[in-house]
Amino acid sequence: MSTVELDMQRQTGPRRGAAEAAPRRGHRFGDPVFRVLTLVCGLLVTIAMFTLAGVLIYDSWPAIRELGFSFLTTVSWSPSSGSYGALSALAGTALTTIVAMVIAVPLAFVIALLLTELVPPSVARVIGTAVEMLAAIPSIIFGMWGLYVLVPFMQGTVVPAVTGSWLGDLPLIRPGATFQGGGFSILTAGLVLAVMVLPFITAFTRDVLLMVPRVTKEAGYGMGSTTWEVLRRISLRYALSGVVGAAFIGLGRALGETMAVAYLVGGEFLNVPSSLFDPGTTVASLIALQFGEAMTELDISALIAMGLVLFAITMVFQVLAQMWLKRAQRTAGGRA
Amino acid sequence: MVGSKVKDSTDGARRDVLVAPPVEVAAAHATDDDFDALESVISVRGLDFFYGKEQALFDNDVDIKRNRVTAIIGPSGCGKSTHIRTYNRIYELYRDHRATGEIVFDGKNILVPGTDVLDLRRRMGMIFQKPSPFPMSVFDNVAYGLRQHYKLSRSELADRVEDALRRSALWDEVKHKLGEPGIALSGGQQQRLCIARCIATEPDVVLMDEPASAIDPVATAKIEELMESLKKNYTIVIVTHNMQQAARVSDYTAFFYEGRIVEFGPTTQIFSNPREKQTEDYITGRFS
Ligand SMILES: Nc1ncnc2c1ncn2[C@@H]1O[C@H](COP(=O)(O)OP(=O)(O)OP(=O)(O)O)[C@@H](O)[C@H]1O
Ligand SMILES: [Mg+2]
Numbered sequence: 376m377s378t379v380e381l382d383m384q385r386q387t388g389p390r391r392g393a394a395e396a397a398p399r400r401g402h403r404f405g406d407p408v409f410r411v412l413t414l415v416c417g418l419l420v421t422i423a424m425f426t427l428a429g430v431l432i433y434d435s436w437p438a439i440r441e442l443g444f445s446f447l448t449t450v451s452w453s454p455s456s457g458s459y460g461a462l463s464a465l466a467g468t469a470l471t472t473i474v475a476m477v478i479a480v481p482l483a484f485v486i487a488l489l490l491t492e493l494v495p496p497s498v499a500r501v502i503g504t505a506v507e508m509l510a511a512i513p514s515i516i517f518g519m520w521g522l523y524v525l526v527p528f529m530q531g532t533v534v535p536a537v538t539g540s541w542l543g544d545l546p547l548i549r550p551g552a553t554f555q556g557g558g559f560s561i562l563t564a565g566l567v568l569a570v571m572v573l574p575f576i577t578a579f580t581r582d583v584l585l586m587v588p589r590v591t592k593e594a595g596y597g598m599g600s601t602t603w604e605v606l607r608r609i610s611l612r613y614a615l616s617g618v619v620g621a622a623f624i625g626l627g628r629a630l631g632e633t634m635a636v637a638y639l640v641g642g643e644f645l646n647v648p649s650s651l652f653d654p655g656t657t658v659a660s661l662i663a664l665q666f667g668e669a670m671t672e673l674d675i676s677a678l679i680a681m682g683l684v685l686f687a688i689t690m691v692f693q694v695l696a697q698m699w700l701k702r703a704q705r706t707a708g709g710r711a
Numbered sequence: 712m713v714g715s716k717v718k719d720s721t722d723g724a725r726r727d728v729l730v731a732p733p734v735e736v737a738a739a740h741a742t743d744d745d746f747d748a749l750e751s752v753i754s755v756r757g758l759d760f761f762y763g764k765e766q767a768l769f770d771n772d773v774d775i776k777r778n779r780v781t782a783i784i785g786p787s788g789c790g791k792s793t794h795i796r797t798y799n800r801i802y803e804l805y806r807d808h809r810a811t812g813e814i815v816f817d818g819k820n821i822l823v824p825g826t827d828v829l830d831l832r833r834r835m836g837m838i839f840q841k842p843s844p845f846p847m848s849v850f851d852n853v854a855y856g857l858r859q860h861y862k863l864s865r866s867e868l869a870d871r872v873e874d875a876l877r878r879s880a881l882w883d884e885v886k887h888k889l890g891e892p893g894i895a896l897s898g899g900q901q902q903r904l905c906i907a908r909c910i911a912t913e914p915d916v917v918l919m920d921e922p923a924s925a926i927d928p929v930a931t932a933k934i935e936e937l938m939e940s941l942k943k944n945y946t947i948v949i950v951t952h953n954m955q956q957a958a959r960v961s962d963y964t965a966f967f968y969e970g971r972i973v974e975f976g977p978t979t980q981i982f983s984n985p986r987e988k989q990t991e992d993y994i995t996g997r998f999s
Contacts (some may be wrong), residue, residue: 596801599833
């Protein structure tokens, strides 16, 4: 996140005109100290990262040696019957995350736009604070809210209505073999995830939109653009890398969220869900729920291998996000 | 003359009111105009402006003549920006900002509800103090308004972009980097890019709010030269803190003080023989 912020500042920060540029004095002492400090902190973080990866690999080594690549291609997780498969959990992680992002990103975006462009500042402040408070709520609370409010609502109202309508025959909606009423399901977990990542993405998007210089926007209106055109053609471009960064932050959180999902996703460890209304599991919630049941060394090692997989996935997305931001910066303003 | 005065305009914003060097007036400017015979593109009558309860403009009357450069001068905070920001109703972006009175443009009072503000803004281009290129390529910057207001084929678009860049004296500098971001240009180039973007859509009037105060003297000289050539096709209103600049580039000058137009007339007369004591004090640097 800090890198994202830095990158954004580099992109949107004020450009010093030739006339304004003036040499700065009086930083002879502060600069080296600061540099050493940042270096040390940076090193610490890097060391922590590598240690973590090292421990994960070391502890999951027995499972990796024993199971090999089949760990990733085996569907079900059932240690008692000797089946150590990550596939159903990976599928569940992907599906819940996709559901969450598909809902949260556009919604967060619209809210951020409303907050920055359309709503009077006083109202925007109130809503903004509310959104930020939403981000501070512990995930277990979301899990309980999902359990007591969302699950019955889905099971009793939404799922019967949808599956009963013409939509019920569409792929991903038509209930699969493991369907249990749809209350505990990929969709429910995804919805709660969406609510959980929404405040992050909203707040971050709002902040980058607020960084668009007033004069640039005025120049847009001065060209005879409507609010929408200024947003789409100017503010958005200005904020684009930040907005994508915000989405990636949300994605990272959705991928790793554990407790709320563990409550709601259904705990189906044996099958890949074939519908959003089917129960499933995710990598993170599987680890949380199965640790207590782990008997043998292999069980534990395989769970840690699951952790390694999750770690790798999050890293890949981080790297992708960074690469995207770099590229966005290089071409920022380039011909689209 | 531009060459010898370039140094004076470096100070950009505020210095001129302190040092008050003698002001030379370009002899060629407007001296033989018959003001009343010239067509007024904009006629302002009884314009008042309010920031919430605070009144910033009082009963402004002014006529902006076609194909002439009108300079707006006056001490900081006297309402120069406020005044020209009413012409394209850009002030409306902010709540509580309110203008009353008449601004007649093309026969209609543009302050009345129901004015097509988008078209108004196309016809009243605006250049801001700080260069404000959009976050896109040089080409796309200039094409911005063209894409907004016209349906053009690719080649027509390219032609008009080139034309606007040529008329903004920028083409030779950027023809090989049309695809690069507008913000990668120098400050002075950025400002000319904004001018190109503005004139690409063929406005009637170009409003400039201290267009040269954030850029270096050479770039300023270029922009002043540019204004001379632009006024053949456009009507220009320029706010400036730099009285040499006002004297150099403008045909008419309005002197603002505390939200009122104290004096308005041919630049030659304002600078050589002001009618009002306040004007004289200001141009001779007796107060800021
Ligand atoms: N957004 C605003 N809200 C409230 N008052 C404002 C606002 N903008 C300007 N004013 C006030 O209106 C008056 C005129 O301001 P304006 O910016 O038009 O002056 P100016 O002549 O352009 O000054 P400068 O030469 O410094 O740019 C000033 O007293 C200023 O304090
Ligand atoms: Mg001003």
